[in-house]
Amino acid sequence: MNKKTTEYLALVREKTGFSDYKIAKEYDINQSNLSKYSSGKAALSETHAWLFANILELDPSEVVANTKYEHAINTGNNLKAIFWQEQLNKIFSESESIKIQIAQFNPIVGDIKANALRMLDLINEAHEIGAHLIVFPELAITGYPPEDLLFREGFIKQVNDEITNLCNLVPSTITILFGAPSQSNESLFNSAFCIQNNRVIHVYNKQELPNYGVFDEKRYFTSGDESFVFECQQSKIGVLICEDQWIDGPIDRLCQSNVDIVVSLNASPFQINKQNERIDICKHYALKFDLSFIYVNMVGGQDEIVFDGNSFVINNLGELTLQLPEFKEMSLLHNSNNYLPSILSEEESIYSALVLATRDYIQKNSFEGALIGLSGGIDSALTLAVAADAIGPENVHAVMMPYEFTSDMSLEDSELQAQVQGVQFSNIDIHSMVDSFNFSLNDFFQNTSPDATEENIQARVRGTLLMALSNKYHKIVLATGNKSEMAVGYATLYGDMCGGFAPLKDIPKTMVYRLSRYRNTISPVIPDRVITRPPSAELAPNQVDQDTLPSYDVLDDILKRFVELKHSVAQIAEQGYSLEIVNKVTSMILRNEYKRRQSAPGPKISGNAFGKERRYPMTSKFRP
Secondary structure, three states, X not given: OOOOHHHHHHHHHHHHOOOHHHHHHHOOOOHHHHHHHHHOOOOOOHHHHXXXXXXHOOOHHHHHHHHHHHHXXXXXXHHHHHHHHHHHHHHHHHOXXXXXXXXXXXXXXXXXXXXXXXXXXXXXXXXXXXXXXXXXXOOOOOOOOOHHHHHXXXXXXXXXXXXXXXXXXXXXXXXXXXXXXXXXXXXXXXXXXXXXXXXXXXXXXXXXXXXXXXXXXXXXXXXXXXXOEEEEOOEEEEEEEHHHHXXXXXXXXXXXXXXXXXXXXXXXXXXXXXXXXXXXXXXXXXXXXXXXXXXXXXXXXXXOEEEEEOOEEEOOOOOEEEEOOEOOOEEXXXXXXXXXXXXXXXXXXXXXXXXXXXXXXXXXXXXXXXXXXXXXXXXXXXXXXHHHXXXXXXXXXXXXOXXXXXXXXXXXXXXXXXXHHOOEXXXXXXXXHHHHHHHHHXXXXXXXXXXXXXXXXXXXXXXXXXXXXXXHHOOEEEOOOOXXXXXXXXXXXXXXXXXXXXXXXXXXXXXXXXXXHXXXXXXXXXXXXXXXXXXXXXXXXXXXXXXXXXXXXXXXXXXXXXXXXXXXXXXXXXXXXXXXXXXXXXXXXXXXXXHHHOOOOOOOOOOOOOOOOOOOOOOOOOOO
């Protein structure tokens, strides 16, 4: 805050105990001038500013700049006022310890202008609270991953235009570090841009490009080969981007420059237990190189990926001194005291991931709400809870579509859950529609026995009804299938697999039960008997899932070993399972690849999800 001559004079009086007359005499100041200083009619002369600074043991440049600014204001010289205010800003900033604002940011892929405007707002907010540096995640300006948008010439031009705009619009006294793609000659790079004094001072190119799981950066980017260190507030700051920190080379080279702080820009997806791995490796580097480590992560849902945030700071003693919350946008100074939110349970983390992924998929794609086929079973019950928590119950429509095999319990529990959650509820009887299909197919099905074909007609009628409502009311259909069902093909293509997004796609059935119980600890929205009754598709009389599948405890463990851990049939059987069951389950997984290719996307939470990271052939005779 700027000080005026009257304030400095008051401080001199307080420190010396002198009257104005005594001050004039003691320090040889003309009494007329001192009178003007006292009344505020004049600003201190440069000589008297130095004198007062010495008396008060202040930085003379600060006092001189303040009084020069005051004189410019008093005389109406706006140009000089601006000049001296800038000098004051520099003086104040250079004398302070560095303050770094961590921006845990949720961009929308491809919405480059809107992302840049939101970044500008956050930069201005950081400037207002005195931050010297603000850091954003990897590819913040484009969102992550931009995928083949990177191949479009106009895409990179928009990025460059918005970076130029940022340079022109940001305050000159704050440094900005953010992720964006850059192009040099014919090569594209995954880069970090550093803006100081309204210009890009350097572009750092990511050195280690991940090419596994959901990542395929080598398809788009060229690796960088140089480290980047810059100074801010007399601190030497080194920069890494995501994968760089998981390989020793980039940080080893970076720390040859004796950096004080390493800032790592990340777009690291949520995965169970991933946060502990992040913290452990950053602690290792902080202790090894005697530095502070700032980990800045993206937050938000992007198609099948959900970013959990969880940005944090590790000091040079290897202590976790700050951690931003999971699954929430937030900006916070790196030296904020004691901000360590409580650690979420596994169920709470996964549930929060599903809610954020579902919300962002619906809202970022501009759907007006969600439709769910409510069956009375646990999968649709949990999906309804996720949807209502994600976008509000007023935007969710649950539809019950009973047929002759639908139990009274399912009808009652579906309506009860809809009422408890406050969502719109409809009941559409499908008897006449299913009967009409069966009648039309009667001649073709002569001399055959009823089987899954007739069961699937029920599911496909329901799918058609949901899609019709979706078309009419611009609401997305949320598919309710879980990972266990998707794995073995226990779902009807173009039936209950209909939908634009599948929140439970990477959730095994055993975890569905755990999440349902967890959600009921917040408020009881899922009836107890939905959780405790034997699971059933209710497509045939007295049908339960275990008529055709092993118990879900067994099934899910086999799935984890086969799909996520890549174990062979023999290795799985060694765990005590019968070879017959293991062969049956693994064969079902492999032959249903074609079904999964046509399923709705859903958020990845495991080490290997049925989505973009799984690239198995649909046509294959391989048997593990």
